[in-house]
Amino acid sequence: MNKTSQGNMMFKLVQELFPVCRSLTGDGVRRTLGVLKREIPSLAINEVPSGTECFDWTVPDEWEVRDAWVIDPDGEKIVDFNKSNLHLLGYSIPFDGEITLEELDTHLYSLPEQPDLIPYVTSYYAPRWGFCLPHSQREKLRPGLYRVKIDVEFSKGSLTYGEAFLPGEGEKEILLSTYICHPSMANDNLSGPALMAALWRWLSAEKRRFSYRFVFVPETIGAIAYISQNLEELRKKTYAGYVLTCVGDNNAVSFLPSRRGDTVVDKVSRHVLRHRAPGFKEYSFLDRGSDERQYCSPGVDLPVASIMRSKYGTYPEYHTSADNLDFISPEGLQGSFEIYCKCLDLLEGNRVYRTTFPCEPQLGKRGLYPTLSQKGSSDEARIYMNLLAYADGENDLIDIAERIGVPAEELVPIAEKFLSHGLLEICE
């Protein structure tokens, strides 16, 4: 597999999925998962019936949109769901009638400070109807009677999510989770599933110590439903995890640590980012906003973090019609892919080693150390000796790397070589 060409493949997948009208539930989610199943053949599609209790939550009814529009006093269709699925407030209740501008206005959502953009707004758990539109358009609406039609249907159905599993050598798992519930949003949504597909391609091609669990859920309720069905296994097996979101633009690298902030995923991520993206911005868990809210909640408490490009909530295009295909790029996606590869590689390779006998080994007789002793010394031999000096069954390779000031990825093959020479053994 060509690791350097993933950016274009990911970008094409985002393009393909962009027009699909997604929401918490319904056929938009199912169509999205269908496309993803083409990329990840082992993807299992699961349905959780409406009304199912998931801890403190209940799976809502399915929401189907047939049409939605507003016609102005001149008979012109000024807002049309078919032109942008952002126009309709998510989970709007049905409406059909003629109302004054004054009444209509209480149902409109716009952004005065970004007057040309359509905002993305939802009301999943309180019955409302509404339309989202550019503020510049809203300001031009004239008094009069407006025809409004929201032809939607709520029905007992189900919440749909997808899951794929790549078995590894051991029992422990890496959890990769993303969401599939936003309508036409590129960075804050589709970049995540696209990166999941790329990582699946890469990971499925090689033998791995860990198993990998790929989860595609509607945000919040989907993650909660998923956790409620898998809590015991997740708690028992998850070694580390990431929520994949906002990985498509090329403007920044951001890190959101786990709730505890000092778990293995935090350690690995920070180490990789310090070497690979030294200007990265570290946020606090207080800045969280996606499904780490559930995975890290006290009763679940998994070591789950997020590495992002521009973090949700921090860039102007966020949750507007400007978070579109222009905002992301193949280069941005490729960069995210490469950082995640480094992190997953290091999660795999960052073991705790112990020397197998007292005192230093004689590396010289194995051709690993200069045989001539004179002033000045070999840097590589120095790294060898330092790795052995700290391979005491307590330090992992990142601890050693940070102590001696090198990227841990450089120590992984050296430790494996020493393992094969019988100089080191693995401590679990």
Next chain:
Amino acid sequence: MNKTSQGNMMFKLVQELFPVCRSLTGDGVRRTLGVLKREIPSLAINEVPSGTECFDWTVPDEWEVRDAWVIDPDGEKIVDFNKSNLHLLGYSIPFDGEITLEELDTHLYSLPEQPDLIPYVTSYYAPRWGFCLPHSQREKLRPGLYRVKIDVEFSKGSLTYGEAFLPGEGEKEILLSTYICHPSMANDNLSGPALMAALWRWLSAEKRRFSYRFVFVPETIGAIAYISQNLEELRKKTYAGYVLTCVGDNNAVSFLPSRRGDTVVDKVSRHVLRHRAPGFKEYSFLDRGSDERQYCSPGVDLPVASIMRSKYGTYPEYHTSADNLDFISPEGLQGSFEIYCKCLDLLEGNRVYRTTFPCEPQLGKRGLYPTLSQKGSSDEARIYMNLLAYADGENDLIDIAERIGVPAEELVPIAEKFLSHGLLEICE
């Protein structure tokens, strides 16, 4: 009870007690406790007989002063105990005779750098006699014969201390201790008993999780005697404690941590002071000087700290005739009262909570979270979610408050609301 009017009541109590001639033992102490018993009806007065062994110490004989003066060669009474009880060296032995100025001078104590003030000096454990006077007066003494009379009596009697107890819901106790052995000293002594009385009024009016133990002892020997009679119970039950002293002026807020420096009383006090008195000065336990010396000693080892206004030993009026009613104020006393109320409230409210189910609760259905999801978010909802995110059975409310940057007192009612909604439970 009106919390804002305590300052005046405290100030009046200090005024009433100021003229009483107190020392380690004797009727001055008994009269002081008598006044305090009017304020705290349940105050029990205890007597420890002279000669009682208390660890390394022995309760001294009682000391009674009938009269003490110096008459100069001109026949003028130049130093008179009846004008200021500071004039007589504390625990002076009797003397009656005519001596030269040269000999008299070896028995005089004054402050060259504060020439107009009478110093407060004692010699409890070595037999001496002496007088304290302003240095300006001392310098004017002319050679000649001086008549000196110290009509005092030492007798087997007892050391007197007071103790009151307010029972709470649980077994654990808060210890509040002050001393009652200084003669006419306002900040460094009487402000402490006055604040004790105000806190008793406030605490006795409401239900409390902790029991409260109010202790009034002569400094050092009294605390040691008290501890020697109550060691096992103090060690078993004391959750936190304060030594109340120097709480009357309005010039500073000072904090003296416990010996260990990181106990619950230190944590609560620092948190409250950072929010309520951000310019407060933190001292080291090396700067200690009152009965925390005993309560925190290795063999007792209680979590006892002090919050003061101007700390003993640091202000020029300390241990002089200038530590009088002009140095303290109702405002100073009121400010101390309010800070101690906040600290005691937080000791009561700072519990460790745990969420009762996995994942975030759905606060929206309880009216505690916005039902509309759009850019920007509610600050209050954010605090709710952050409290729930860290309520993991490990962090207490102060830990959470410091993490999210709010005063812990704001979290206490929120946590109690969540407790009543069944979202949280208390971990002990």
Next chain:
Amino acid sequence: MNKTSQGNMMFKLVQELFPVCRSLTGDGVRRTLGVLKREIPSLAINEVPSGTECFDWTVPDEWEVRDAWVIDPDGEKIVDFNKSNLHLLGYSIPFDGEITLEELDTHLYSLPEQPDLIPYVTSYYAPRWGFCLPHSQREKLRPGLYRVKIDVEFSKGSLTYGEAFLPGEGEKEILLSTYICHPSMANDNLSGPALMAALWRWLSAEKRRFSYRFVFVPETIGAIAYISQNLEELRKKTYAGYVLTCVGDNNAVSFLPSRRGDTVVDKVSRHVLRHRAPGFKEYSFLDRGSDERQYCSPGVDLPVASIMRSKYGTYPEYHTSADNLDFISPEGLQGSFEIYCKCLDLLEGNRVYRTTFPCEPQLGKRGLYPTLSQKGSSDEARIYMNLLAYADGENDLIDIAERIGVPAEELVPIAEKFLSHGLLEICE
């Protein structure tokens, strides 16, 4: 014993040992140990046969040099082992023949940046022959045929090391180790054995809590052989240790911590150096270079550090003919001796004490505290009270000293006085 005259005695010992031709094995080592046995009568000389397996290493054959020289095309002996034993590459194999300058040049070692010095170079574990010479001389060599003679012999023999033991009151030991394998090198070698002899004289003259183990080994292979024969005992008994090297010059004080960096030897050394040599330079264990490499290796893991003057590898004279008697001085040796004495004294005296009863003791009745209570306080009494306040069975004297800001050596006699008064007891 006169502690201040050790510098001259040490310097004389270095002078005496300087001309002896030492290497990893052979009679140079034996002659050196013979001189040391005169200084330390209980020194035991041990022989480990060639071919003995020591963990990953094998004791090499003995190497004996009879003669070694180079004669130039003019018949002049331009390099002569008899003039400086540094001229011959350590462990050179035999050679006898006439070769061109071009071929000779591949066997020459010199320092272009220090053209007037002979470098010290060895090839213990790969068969080579070679000569070391000043670069200025090497550059003047003219083309032609050179007569080369290296009359050396390798034979089954043994590796020789010395060990002395000073029994103390308890089972625990202090390990002092140095090496004896460098030829004519003053700071980086002979200063170590000379300091060992001085410490032996000092330590043997008084009763000690710890036993002391003095080890003289060829570097690396000797330490490994020694450890392989004593591992269990070393691990069980060693309380702390030092590798003594580069203690002869007077230009710097350097500290190389143990591998763990926070053991008792690190704590004691840093405390002493902060007070005795405040400008000392602390290195990292990454800068290690002598037998702490073995003593601290994960499978041995002893708390062993080094206090040096100019550290090996950091001064220009290092491993050259300029590391001679001019580079070191009696004053430098004396300074090292005094610092080690302070460290060993503190290792002995730094105990954990606990007060024997609750509350403060009444020091006044023992004449240890002012009997008059007035403004200002006695500094010495303050130190007494602070020592007692922290003597809680958890802090050792260094912890207390660092908290109260005094050298721990001042606390040792105070604690011993309190111990004799029954105010303190020792916790083990």
